[in-house]
Every structure is written in structure tokens, then in C-alpha cells.
Amino acid sequence: MGEKSIQKRRYILETARRVFVEKGFKRVTMKDIVEACEISRGGLYLYFDSTSQIFLEVLKLESEETDDVFSDSITEDATAADILILFLQEQKKELLRKEDTLTQAIYEFYFENQPGRKDNLLRRQFDSAVKIIERLIENGVDNGEFYCEDCQGTARNIMFVLEGLKISAQTIGITADAVDREIAYILRSLDAEI
Amino acid sequence: MGEKSIQKRRYILETARRVFVEKGFKRVTMKDIVEACEISRGGLYLYFDSTSQIFLEVLKLESEETDDVFSDSITEDATAADILILFLQEQKKELLRKEDTLTQAIYEFYFENQPGRKDNLLRRQFDSAVKIIERLIENGVDNGEFYCEDCQGTARNIMFVLEGLKISAQTIGITADAVDREIAYILRSLDAEI
Amino acid sequence: MGEKSIQKRRYILETARRVFVEKGFKRVTMKDIVEACEISRGGLYLYFDSTSQIFLEVLKLESEETDDVFSDSITEDATAADILILFLQEQKKELLRKEDTLTQAIYEFYFENQPGRKDNLLRRQFDSAVKIIERLIENGVDNGEFYCEDCQGTARNIMFVLEGLKISAQTIGITADAVDREIAYILRSLDAEI
């Protein structure tokens, strides 16, 4: 596969991403993607075999591009609390962007595909986020910014709350205020000044 | 609609429920339900127009029958902590019963249907659960069982954690230990002895 | 399946038979049959799942209807030679009707499906034909009509010649004269007066 097809692959993935954002995972057909990409029926099959495969590759691209989100937000002199708050704000934005996220598609995809597997991408992301938050809190505790008896427990708790908010945003709907309230609750429980 | 049709309706809903439990929401077709019910294709249309309608009615039945779960668990001399623990254990059981729940179907359904609407059944259940937990905690605080500065916030936090656990169970997979850890974390934060 | 669908089944099989006669087995698609039957795409699938299934059922019908061909030709006072000649003439007619036979389709079908299996319909027909011819020859020998040292061997030889003629008719082409010549050869080798 030459340079050109790599670009086309990428083009398809980016276009498909928009389709998944719009329709979730299950409702998307190969035909949808073909039409969105304005390529031929057979043309798509030259690159991908199924919506599942496409989706997985979209996720891979996604994670490559967003891995650094965290590190981006860390500037030299940012305190632990700053970073945590930044992270939570980031999550808030994502949460409320409901119609413009892969979230729903991701959930739908994992409903059917290999839930519980160790190599589950989602799980790896969850676990690594927990670890990062844990270290952040530990830093904060060391600095006297935070008070916390069970840093790992707290990190996990935060992540589950975020998951709860995320799924709620997609199902029962959630307001910016509600998210703020939860963030405030979390930070307060860390004894941090907001 | 005669007595007979009411029974048939109910029969269809109960059978359809099993189908939704097994396959989620989206993958279920009218044909699936027709076959599970062993009725005729046309026959089903006499009662229902779509899987969405059927699903909504299944949910309605469900909520009628399980509304009392909470009250059931409240005996005369049970303390607030007892009841809360009982509730959380109940949720744990539900969580881990992954393959035998409507959970996934519910999420799938609300992904597509009117999320965010005020009359959203899911939302009403969520809100009412928050209120009940809030009152429970207040009782506990009054009794000296719990310590808590923001009872409503805590109740909400608990519910979001539970939501987070629920969706995690369906996507990244979750162990009994992990659930126990979260429950313990919640109870500890209430200063309750476990 | 009611009376009506049985008729429709039969109608489809009879129509499909014509299609197979015309195009052989492999070139026939479900679409071809749908169009020949003038029914809807989905309609055909109500009755049959694949061209293979349809073809097998066509063969079944065929064999039910032609089983008696042999017995038909046996009248009270027909001699063994009469019957054998009749049979060979029958085969000749069939052979030369090249464009109007299932022969080619049958070969194509068995090329792909279970060749060599004991329950292979074709094989059963072959074996039973051998037996009948064998008995016929034995009768002829008893009557002094035929002379033959190895009746079974001769019967088998006749059947293989017929098979050879049949496949030749479909591939290299064969004339009525050529068939006559072979029939004469067979009869002469039985010492029978023609």
C-alpha cells in the first residue's frame, strides 16, 4: 500500500468518525460510510472489511491523538490541584458536547465486542487514567494541597463518577450545573480550595 | 380490549423482556419477538407497532414491579446504615448479573430515544433514587450512624458511582472485588462502620 | 404450511426445474428463480434457502415421477429383449434431448456436492438401474433370447456406456446415429436379434 492509500485510509477513518459521532455504532452501515466518503461500494472494502474494524481503527487514531491531552495540560508551574481541575473541566466539556462525541458509539461497540477482555482498549484507558489521577492526588497530598487517606480509592471513585456522568449525559441528559456540582463535590472531598 | 387481550399483551411483554435481556435493544427485531412468542407476524402488530413501543411498555411493567424493592428492604427496626448497605448489595448483585439484565438494552434504547427529556423514565428513577438515599443518609446522620456535610451531594455522588459501575460492568467488565471496593469507599466516606 | 403453500412450493420447483434445464446448476442464482417464478425476492426465501436446496428438491420430484418409467414400459407379454430395447430407446431419446434435460445441471451439482457419498441419489439410481438390467438380462438368458456369461458385468457395462454417451452428448456432442451404433453394439454383444 503506497503513500496515497495511507492518506485515503486516513480520509476514510476521519469521515467514518463523523458518521459514528452522528449515528453511534450500531446504526452505521458500510453503505453509510461509503456515502459519507463519496467513494464506491467496493472501494471501501479495499481498505476495511467491516464497521467493527473501521471503528476499532478510528479508536486507535483517536487514542493516538488524545494520549497527550493530559500532558498538554501540565505546565511547568502548575500545581496538582490546577491540573486536576483542568482535567475535570476537560471532561466536563467532553460530557456536555453530547452530540459531538464518540462516547455513545464507543459504548455501543463495547456492548457487543469483547467486554471484559484484558486487552480491551477502553479498560486500558480507564486503568491508566486511574493511575494518573492517583499520582496527581499523591502529589497534591505531598504539597499539602489535598487531604486524602486512600489516594487510589479516591482516584477510582473519581473515575467511576466521571463514567456515571458520561453515561448519564447520553441517557438521562445532564446539565452543566449538574456536572459542576459533581466536580465541586469531588474537590471538596479532597479538601481542596476550589 | 377484552380480558383475553390484556393477558396476551402481558404475555408478549414478558416474553419480549427475555429477548431484550438476551440481545439488548437494537439487535432485537419484530421477528425475534414474534418467534419468541410463537405468535403470528401480523398478530404482534395487533398489539404493538415497533420494538421501541414494546420496550417502553416492558420498562413500564418493570418499574411497576420493582418500585417496591426499596420499601421491601425496610423493616421496622432496620437502621439507615443497614438499609443503605442492603441497597448497595442489591445493586452489586444486579451489576454482576451482567448477562441477565435489561441494563444494556436500556442504555441502547435511551441512546436513541429522547434522552434528556424531563419525562424520561430513567431520569425519574434516578432522581427518585437520589432522594431516597438522601433521606436515608439524613436519617443516619440524625442517628449518629453517619457523618456527612452535604447529604444531597453525597446521595448524588453515590448514584453516579453506581451508574459508573453499571456501565463499566457492561463495557470494560468489572469484578465483584472491584464493586466491593467502591462500596467500602462510599461507606467509609460516610464514616460508617462496615 | 397449508394446502396453498404446498402448491406454491410445487410451482416454484417446476419453474426452477425449467431454469436448471436451461442454465445448468451453477449459473442459476436465486434471482433467476425469483424472476422465472415472478415472485418477490423475499418470497422465495420463504420456501427455500439456496439453489442447492431447490435443486435437490427438484431431483426428488423428478425421481418420484420417473421411478415408474421402467415399470410403465413392462407390459404383460413383453419379452426381456423388448423391454431392454425399449429402455435403451428411452435413454436415447433422453440423450439427444440435450437442451431439454437436467443432465448437465445434475452433473454440475454433483461435482460440488457430496460426490461419492453412499446416500448420493445419483448413485442409488445408477445401482438400481444396474440391478434391473441385470435381472432383465437373466430373464432373457432363461428365455433363450440372450446369451451372456456375466450378466452383472454386462449390466454394469451397459450402464457405463450409457453414462459415457450421456456426458459425451453434453460435451463433445453426439448424433442419433452414434447412439444407435452403440445400442446395436450392446445388443449384438448379447447375441440378441435386433
Add this chain to the structure above:
Amino acid sequence: MGEKSIQKRRYILETARRVFVEKGFKRVTMKDIVEACEISRGGLYLYFDSTSQIFLEVLKLESEETDDVFSDSITEDATAADILILFLQEQKKELLRKEDTLTQAIYEFYFENQPGRKDNLLRRQFDSAVKIIERLIENGVDNGEFYCEDCQGTARNIMFVLEGLKISAQTIGITADAVDREIAYILRSLDAEI
């Protein structure tokens, strides 16, 4: 066409032959051949336009290379019976090698293509084989090895039996014993000692 292209042509034909042996004629697509040859899609079209054309050329190559099979088996002092038996054994081997022959592909091809035409390759081979066998038998008769009233008829009969065995091997299946039985029957009818 340069030296190089001639070699490539030949390479394609030899590779394609293997594909036809494996899959028959009809199931083979241009794609199959492209993949087996590990050349480009367009590349194949530079040399051939269709599977039919390729198959015909494969047959041509085949017949060029196997014309001599017969002559090979004729040594100075071999008797007519020796040669006939050798030939029949050769045919037997071919027959039983069911999975490793072009036989099926050839039949499939001629089912669709110009059966009955005078210039039909298959027919020429058949006719020439009849002639050779006829001469062989005549020699045998002259030598006193064989007894035979109608040499041409017998030669034809032998060829049709062989055709019958060949097609039977591909459809109803046939054992080595069954072939031996037929060969013995043929030889016995020539009064030859086996």
C-alpha cells in the same frame, strides 16, 4: 511479444492450471488466478481476457504435452494386448486421481462452451483415441491375441465405457475395484488373457 512475455504467459497458464484442478472451471475467477500468480489484476488482462480463454490455452498446452503418452508406452516388442492394458491402467490411474485432475474443469467448461462443434478439442481427442484403439485391436486380431468382429465398434465401446467411468468418478464416486472390474470385462470380451 518478447521472450520474456512468452515465459510469463506460460507461467500464468501453469499456475492457472493448478487453480482449475483445484476448483473446477466455473468457480474460478480472474481474481483467483491473479492471486495464485501473485501478479497484478491489470497484469493478467495484458495476457488474457477471461477465464475461458485461459482455460482453452491451458487445454492446448495440456494436449501438446500429453499427446505422446500413448507413443511413450509403445516399446519395440510390446504386444497389442500389452499396450491396451497399459493404456487402460493409465486411464485407471487418471480416473482415481479424482482430486488432482482437470477432468471436472473440462466437463464444466464444455458444458457451456461450444459443445458439439467439430473443432471441439475434446472431440478430436476422443476420435483420435478411438482410432488408435481400433488399430491396436486390429493388430491384436492379426496377432491372434484378440478376437473381435467389429473392431471399430469395440474401440468406440471402450471409449464410452471409459467416459462413463470418468464422469462416474466425479459424481457418484468410484472405487479401484470397480474400475478393475470394468477393465477385466472389456479385456474378456476381447478374448484376451489377462
Add this chain to the structure above:
DNA sequence: CATGAATGAGAGTTCATTCAT
């Protein structure tokens, strides 16, 4: 000569939905 990306026709299959009985 050779490549392989691209196209589009066409086959298979499944279902929601209707309707005569």
C-alpha cells in the same frame, strides 16, 4: 509492460409491514 486503486453491477439475505382470508 505492469501496477493496483477504483468503480459499479449484481448476488445473497433479512426484515418491517401489509393484507387477504
Add this chain to the structure above:
DNA sequence: GATGAATGAACTCTCATTCAT
């Protein structure tokens, strides 16, 4: 009310064939 045959739209997937490079 109930049945289930029938329809047709929609999807998946595969190839023959072309064409710019």
C-alpha cells in the same frame, strides 16, 4: 381478533474490468 404469505427496501460482499501512473 389472528394468521402467515407476500412484498420490497436495504444491506453486505464480491468481482470483472478499466485506467491513471
